[in-house]
Amino acid sequence: MRSHTYFANTANTANTCSRRLRRARRAFTLVEIIIVVALLGIIMGVLIPNVGSIFEGAKEDLEKQKVEGTLNSALLQYNTHIGSYPSTEEGLQALIAPPAGKAAKWRGPYLKDNSLIRDSWDGPYKYVRPGTHNPRGYDLWSFGPNGRDENGGGDDVPNWPKTDATTPAN
Secondary structure: OHHHHHHHHHHHHHHHHHHHHHHHHHOOOHHHHHHHHHHHHHHHHHHHHHHHHHHHHHHHHHHHHHHHHHHHHHHHHHHHHHOOOOOOOOHHHHHOOOOOOOOOOOOOOOOOOHHHHEOOOOOEEEEEOOOOOOOOOOEEEEOOOOOOOOOOOOOOEEOOOOOOOOOOOO
């Protein structure tokens, strides 16, 4: 009978060890968790500084659409009603309120919101009529993220195709 008890105890010990091994394989060890957290920290450290540039690129895309879409459309409507684009002196403000002597033909406001005459970085647009790049129309550009007027070059966002050559001064 003794031998029977010995084998039973041995079987119980083997089952207990087997259960512990299975449980240990299902769970992560502290070292594995620390390694994963460290790798996530490294990845985040690389990605977070680049997030700002991702959003800045989106702002530039939005600004390009605003210059070529929203403002261009408003200026075309103004031109259709008045018979010409606003002068350089009248500027984009002519899209919000009628310029002197043009109230009879003016059917605006051509922009719903006064804030649309400010760029995505809350800077003014540069508007020139007639334009250097668009002599029959107008030149319009945002000063871009750096806020400096680079005559449509650098990081400015113009309504004409940019080239690598320096943009002539107005």
